[in-house]
Amino acid sequence: xxxxxxxxxxxxxxxxxxxxxxxxxxxxxxxxxxxxxxxxxxxxxxxxxxxxxxxxxxxxxxxxxxxxxxxxxxxxxxxxxxxxxxxxxxxxxxxxxxxxxxxxxxxxxxxxxxxxxxxxxxxxxxxxxxxxxxxxxxxxxxxxxxxxxxxxxxxxxxxxxxxxxxxxxxxxxxxxxxxxxxxxxxxxxxxxxxxxxxxxxxxxxxxxxxxxxxxxxxxxxxxxxxxxxxxxxxxxxxxxxxxxxxxxxxxxxxxxxxxxxxxxxxxxxxxxxxxxxxxxxxxxxxxxxxxxx
Amino acid sequence: xxxxxxxxxxxxxxxxxxxxxxxxxxxxxxxxxxxxxxxxxxxxxxxxxxxxxxxxxxxxxxxxxxxxxxxxxxxxxxxxxxxxxxxxxxxxxxxxxxxxxxxxxxxxxxxxxxxxxxxxxxxxxxxxxxxxxxxxxxxxxxxxxxxxxxxxxxxxxxxxxxxxxxxxxxxxxxxxxxxxxxxxxxxxxxxxxxxxxxxxxxxxxxxxxxxxxxxxxxxxxxxxxxxxxxxxxxxxxxxxxxxxxxxxxxxxxxxxxxxxxxxxxxxxxxxxxxxxxxxxx
Numbered sequence: 001x002x003x004x005x006x007x008x009x010x011x012x013x014x015x016x017x018x019x020x021x022x023x024x025x026x027x028x029x030x031x032x033x034x035x036x037x038x039x040x041x042x043x044x045x046x047x048x049x050x051x052x053x054x055x056x057x058x059x060x061x062x063x064x065x066x067x068x069x070x071x072x073x074x075x076x077x078x079x080x081x082x083x084x085x086x087x088x089x090x091x092x093x094x095x096x097x098x099x100x101x102x103x104x105x106x107x108x109x110x111x112x113x114x115x116x117x118x119x120x121x122x123x124x125x126x127x128x129x130x131x132x133x134x135x136x137x138x139x140x141x142x143x144x145x146x147x148x149x150x151x152x153x154x155x156x157x158x159x160x161x162x163x164x165x166x167x168x169x170x171x172x173x174x175x176x177x178x179x180x181x182x183x184x185x186x187x188x189x190x191x192x193x194x195x196x197x198x199x200x201x202x203x204x205x206x207x208x209x210x211x212x213x214x215x216x217x218x219x220x221x222x223x224x225x226x227x228x229x230x231x232x233x234x235x236x237x238x239x240x241x242x243x244x245x246x247x248x249x250x251x252x253x254x255x256x257x258x259x260x261x262x263x264x265x266x267x268x269x270x271x272x273x274x275x276x277x278x279x280x281x282x283x284x285x286x287x288x289x290x291x292x293x
Numbered sequence: 294x295x296x297x298x299x300x301x302x303x304x305x306x307x308x309x310x311x312x313x314x315x316x317x318x319x320x321x322x323x324x325x326x327x328x329x330x331x332x333x334x335x336x337x338x339x340x341x342x343x344x345x346x347x348x349x350x351x352x353x354x355x356x357x358x359x360x361x362x363x364x365x366x367x368x369x370x371x372x373x374x375x376x377x378x379x380x381x382x383x384x385x386x387x388x389x390x391x392x393x394x395x396x397x398x399x400x401x402x403x404x405x406x407x408x409x410x411x412x413x414x415x416x417x418x419x420x421x422x423x424x425x426x427x428x429x430x431x432x433x434x435x436x437x438x439x440x441x442x443x444x445x446x447x448x449x450x451x452x453x454x455x456x457x458x459x460x461x462x463x464x465x466x467x468x469x470x471x472x473x474x475x476x477x478x479x480x481x482x483x484x485x486x487x488x489x490x491x492x493x494x495x496x497x498x499x500x501x502x503x504x505x506x507x508x509x510x511x512x513x514x515x516x517x518x519x520x521x522x523x524x525x526x527x528x529x530x531x532x533x534x535x536x537x538x539x540x541x542x543x544x545x546x547x548x549x550x551x552x553x554x555x556x557x558x559x560x561x562x563x564x565x566x567x568x569x570x571x572x573x574x
Contacts, residue, residue, distance in 0.1 A: 017472035018465050018481075025385050032381040033393070035374050039446050040399050042422075043411035050414055089320045096313035102302035108317075114325055117553065119507025121527035122546045125534065126328035129335050134539055136331055161324050184306050193308035215401070222404025224510030229531060242406040242510065249410050249514065258414075261407040268402035275402075276395040 047265045050258035062259035070236040071244035071260070074152070078227075078240060079220040082159040086216050087209065090167025094205075095197070098175030099183065109172070115164045124158045124229025150232030155240065158226040163216045170212030171205055174286065178204055207282040211275065218271040222264060336547040339540050347544040352520055353529065357548060360526040363437055364505030367444030368452075372498045375452025376490070382453070383460045397453050400446055405510025412443055413514040435517030440525065443511045448501030455497035456490055463489050492567055499560040506553055 020028070051059055062068060093112060097105055115123060129135050131148040141148060148154045182204070186196040202209075224242040231238045233247065241260055248257035278286060302310070336344070347353055382394050400408065416423040416434040426433050433439050463486055471481040509527040517523045526549050533542035 017478075018468040019384070020478060028377065029381050029385055029387055032374075032378045036378065036393060036396070038422075039449060040396060042415055043408055043446065044399065044403070046411040046415055046421075047407060050411070085320075089317060092313040092320075093317040096310060096317055099307050100302060100305050100310045100314075102310075102314075104301070108321075111321060111325065112317075114329070117503050117557065118329075119509065119527050119530075119546075119549060121509050121530050122332070122507070122550065125530060125542055125546055126332045128534060129539060129543065130328055130331045132539070134537065136334075157324070161328065164321075164324055180305070180307055187306060187308075196307075197309070218402045218404075222402075222407070224404060224406045225507075225527060228509070229534060242404050245406045245410060246514075254414075257410055261404075261410060264404045264407050268399065268404065268407070271402045272395055272398060275398065276391075279395075280391075 044265060044269075047258055047261050050254060051262035053258075054255050058255055059259050059262075062256045063263075065256070067235045067239065068244060068256070068260060071239045071241045072263070074155070074239065075221050075241040077152070078156050078159050079217055081156050082163055082220045083213060083217050085160055086163055087167050087213055089164070090169075090171050090212060091209070093168045094171035094175045095201070097172050098178075099180050112168050113165050115161055120162055120223065120225030121229055123161045124226040127154055127157050127161075127230050149230050150234070151238060154230035155227050155238060158230045159220050159223050162223050162226045163219045166216035166219065167209065167212035170208045170215075170286070174205055174208045175201070204285075207278055207285045211278050211286055214271055214275055214278075218268060221267060332543060332546060332550075335539065335543045339544065343540060344544055347541045348548060352524070353526075353545055353548075355521045356524050356526040356529040356545070357552070359437060359440070359524065360506050360549070361552060363440045363444055363525075364448075364502050364508075367441050367448055367505050368498050368502035370441075370445050371448045371452045371501045372494060375449055375497060375501075376456055376494060378449075379453045379456040379460055383457060397450050400448075400450050405447070405508070406514075408446055409443065409511040409514035412439075412446065412511065416442060416515060434515050435519075435523065437516075437523055439515040439517070440512050440523060443515050444505040444508060447508050447511055448505050451500035451504060452494070452497035455493045455500065459490050459493040492564055495560060495564060495567070499557060503553055503557060506549065 019025070093108075096102075097108065128149055130137055131141060131154065132138055133142065133149070135149070148157070182200050183196050186200045187193070191199070221240075222242055223240075224246075227240055228243055228246070231240070231243055233239060233243060235247070239247065241264055245257050245260050245264075248254075248260065378397065382390065382397075413434055414420050416426070416439055418424060418427045418432065418434070420434070423434055431438075433442060467485055468481055471485045472478070476484070507527060509525070509531075512525055513528055516525060516528070518528060526545055530542045530545050530549075533539075533545065
């Protein structure tokens with residue numbers, strides 16, 4: 001930059017001293033785009049190309065396989081339980097943490113974030129140690145004929161654990177920045193606590209709630225490691241979509257595996273689209289755009 | 294309604310503290326804390342001799358070394374390229390920038406198993422990149438190199454998303470001052486702008502590293518899973534569980550958690566030290 005300045009005539013469009021030369025910029029952009037193309041876009045494109053390798057007919061045929069349909073159904077059921085549960089916990093946690101001052105708040109925040117720093121496999125393992133045949137509660141569960149591990153309840157529990165922090169993390173910083181004055185005004189004017197929460201607090205955080213729910217749902221439907229440990233991989237019964245991908249792939253049914261994968265990839269693209277629309281349109285009402293994570 | 298003694302919380306006009314905190318603590322305990330306590334208790338109930346036997350097994354050590362080693366290298370690669378991508382996205386304007394910006398989050402949204410089989414197809418010896426590498430005598434899929442590739446995919450958004458907001462907030466007047474005082478652009482970037490970003494970069498590195506150590510879904514398809522060579526620690530836990538060796542699985546899980554938390558603690562300490570040195574940036 002300093003070098004090129006010296007040799008350029010003054011009439012030339014001045015390079016700003018606080019930016020790089022056009023050439024440097026172009027090279028850096030090119031490196032970044034190439035890296036992203038190789039690391040991010042190539043896998044995404046591959047999913048759809050492999051799914052369509054034998055044409056649309058074979059693709060639709062793979063969707064009509066009863067085991068695939070059962071996997072889709074189970075994934076939807078698990079997400080339908082895990083996501084609302086974590087949304088309610090997220091709202092409760094953010095109400096307590098953002099609207100009140102109490103000792104131990106930082107510890108509580110750390111504990112809520114804990115599932116993010118644990119391997120998904122360990123998140124599944126802990127439930128096997130609790131509820132598995134040789135686990136702490138195993139004999140009692142067997143005696144009462146309750147099955148949690150290798151059954152749907154275990155899959156739901158593992159999914160809830162893995163997706164636990166998503167909604168709370170979106171809501172807490174936003175509600176902290178909004179303070180308590182609007183709620184106090186509502187209460188002074190005679191509104192009840194629930195009325196205040198439903199008509200003052202909730203509208204203020206609705207987009208952030210949706211944002212957290214989107215991310216939570218994407219992870220809940222796509223979770224593999226934790227669910228894999230507790231599922232038992234029983235076809236048609238305890239197989240979620242990601243687990244079904246593994247089974248089909250290991251049977252060398254690549255078109256089938258990539259067909260299910262392409263469904264999940266569409267879900268991921270929809271999630272990204274909705275998330276970006278929220279970020280562009282309601283950036284003031286999201287904590288995420290300030291934190292970008 | 295008072296859930297905590299008044300000495301532990303400040304008075305507030307808002308209701309519902311007891312209900313909200315009580316519900317949060319109940320859910321947190323049932324879903325997160327009690328299950329994790331079960332792991333710790335199980336580990337404690339294994340005698341030191343048995344614990345040491347699994348912990349010093351060459352297969353365990355190889356798996357731990359592989360998981361932490363590949364996660365470290367992948368996180369370092371992501372630190373370099375994540376910083377570059379964040380820089381390009383924040384500083385430059387080019388067509389398609391917003392779409393590229395949105396696409397950086399793809400690894401957060403794409404299920405790991407989907408990414409895993411896609412990368413296995415790409416880097417396998419008959420895949421588009423794998424075949425090129427093969428002609429140079431390089432094998433990517435089914436080797437530790439393939440694991441690294443998968444972990445680069447998984448960890449990239451952590452670095453970009455932690456660095457981006459900090460980079461956006463660097464004031465241009467420090468750069469102008471530096472340029473006016475005669476520093477070259479390269480020197481301004483490396484000695485004036487980037488020091489502001491280093492703490493965020495370290496955080497991004499730590500997040501990508503922690504995620505890489507525990508990653509399972511995207512790795513197992515491309516890894517080849519050969520014991521002592523390309524078998525990651527999470528997979529060894531799964532194998533032990535399939536053999537109903539709960540003790541063995543617990544030991545490996547405990548070791549992974551201990552090393553992970555020690556690393557994060559160390560990174561936090563470095564973070565604190567750099568804050569006192571560079572100020573809270």
